[in-house]
Amino acid sequence: MKNPVMTASGTFGYGVEFADFVNLEDIGGIIVKGTTLNSREGNDYPRMVETASGMLNCVGLQNKGVDYFCRHIYPEIKDIRTNMIVNVSGSSPEDYAECAARVNELENVPAIELNISCPNVKQGGMAFGVTPEGASSVVKAVRKAYDKTLIVKLSPNVTSITDIALAVQDAGADAVSLINTLMGMVIDIEKRKPVLSIATGGMSGPAVKPVAVRCVWQVAKAVTIPVIGLGGIMDAHDAIEFFLAGASAIEIGTANFIDPAVTVKVANGINEWLDQHGCNSVADIIGQLNA
Amino acid sequence: MTIREVAFPHELYVLLKLTDKKTLPETLPGQFVEVKVEGSPKTFLRRPISINYVDREKNELWLLIKKVGEGTHQLATLKAGDTLNLVFPLGNGFSPVQKKGEKVLLVGGGVGVAPLLDYGKYLKESGADPVFLLGARSKSDLLEQELFKAIAPVYVTTEDGSEGEKGFVTQHSILTKEKFDRISVCGPKPMMVSVARYAKATNTPCEVSLENMMACGLGACLCCVEKTVKGNVCVCKEGPVFDINDLTWEV
Helix, strand or coil, X not given: CCCCEEECCCCCCXXXXXXXXXXXXXXXXXXXXEECCCCECCCCCCCEEEECCEEEECCCCCECXXXXXXXXXXXXXXXXXXXXXXXXXXXXXXXXXXXXXXXXXXXXXXXEEEECCCCCCCCCCHHHHCCHHHHHHHHHHHHHHCCCEEEEECCCCCCCHHHHHHHHHHCCCCEEEECCCXXXXXXXXXXXXXXXXXXXXEEECHHHHHHHHHHHHHHHHHXXXXXXXXXXXXXXHHHHHHHHHCCCEEEECCHHHHCCCHHHHHHHHHHHHHHHCCXXXXXXXXXXXXX | CEEEEEEEEECCEXXXXXXXXXXXXXXXXXXXXXXXXXXXXXCCCCEEEECCEEECCCCEXXXXXXXXXXXXXXXXXXXXXXXXXXXXXXXXXXXXCCCCCCEEEEEEEHHHHHHHHHHHHHHHHCCCEEEEEEEECCHHHCCCHHHHHCCCCEEEEECCCCCCEECCHHHCCHHHHCCCCEEEEECCHHHHHHHHHHHHHCCCCEEEECCCCCCCCCCCCCCCEEEECCEEEECCCCCCEEEHHHECCCC
16 A cells, blocks of 8 residues: 555545545545445435534445446446555345355456445445344455455444354455444434434534544454555544554544545545654554554 | 625524635536534534525636535635635536527526526526525525526515415426426435436426535545436535436435
């Protein structure tokens, strides 16, 4: 990787949407919108509500399916010279595996991020990510079908995220990324109804960052595979916190909506901070908390 | 961008005239900007605001903003000389001129009149024949009337009859007296639905500008979707302007 900054799935489209604002090749990795075996219309509008220092969304994995991705979107993005990573989701271990197998054939996609933590779909998604057994079953199935780098994205909506992380490590994951959104709810008090169409949604933005840093810190101590940290990162200072907590790389999500050029600003800011603190690279600070 | 002038055409509205050292980028009538609101802790996301007018000679971009929530109230506290961070131009914009002399009815209600000023000017300069039909609750709620009148004929309805004809825009007599080649609408959804109904009844092509809640404005987050005959599409990217035949509204 050129730098440890990636984009979080669902916040950066397929990258090309941001090409007017940022040189995509200056980003360490682009994790594209969640892809499923079959096309999905997603949930009804309203899908988004703003909260204090963040937002909730319940998009529901709207996408045109993996075949459409391979045929129509991949040709548009395959020559972007950075790590183009596909986020894969599903509703059974079999269709996760089949979707991953299709992506395995794409030469310029070096990795997938397995989404076992989407809070916004009725079947699958987070259902697999909330128990070690469920998480393990999906990762094992995908591992058989996919031989490149397998990142597994974890949900914070669990009792022990460490147990889930250990289970996916044992099942063959090459890395874990965390956190996905926190499940939340906003109510319109005049209508006495939830604002979002499916009542609940995933919370993101700076409000969730302390939860994310805590999860990364716990997981990084427990696993031996690399940890990718995300959750509310708005600037380089936030990113450094994640490295110190034990993350080897980070993803930027909701901040892309506020500043479409934030990724490169954070990458540059990390380098400045490392220079100012006499560090050669991010490796010097990963997990380097003072006791 | 720097704010050159702040005006208050109405107690609920603020008009910001912005300029920049650089020449403004090309914009299409009906496109919008995403404004970053500083100094309002509860306003996390940018606010999508339609382009009211572009004055190329003065290198000015106008935003006519209704004070709805904390973010827009904060924007109304800005002063000349303050700077504002914008991402623009976004969205598709209204249809370009299709033939010389075409008669285009531009229907606006509330803050929805904002993009019609820029569009009306464009149509007039491009050889079309725009006509404005603007609706408001009361005479004092009508915005930028003199500017509209300087471009094309303006017909008005007010709910209390204090200006123009009494009632809603779809009740205006101009709709029975004249025939239009096409219609463009921006305003509250019930108004757009009733204009769409008139358009379908009279077999007149019609486009509407939607204002679904948005986050990114770039077609990335898929939050602002509208159901269409092609499935859920982003209002920020594939819209905000849609042909009514592409929507699934029950008119």
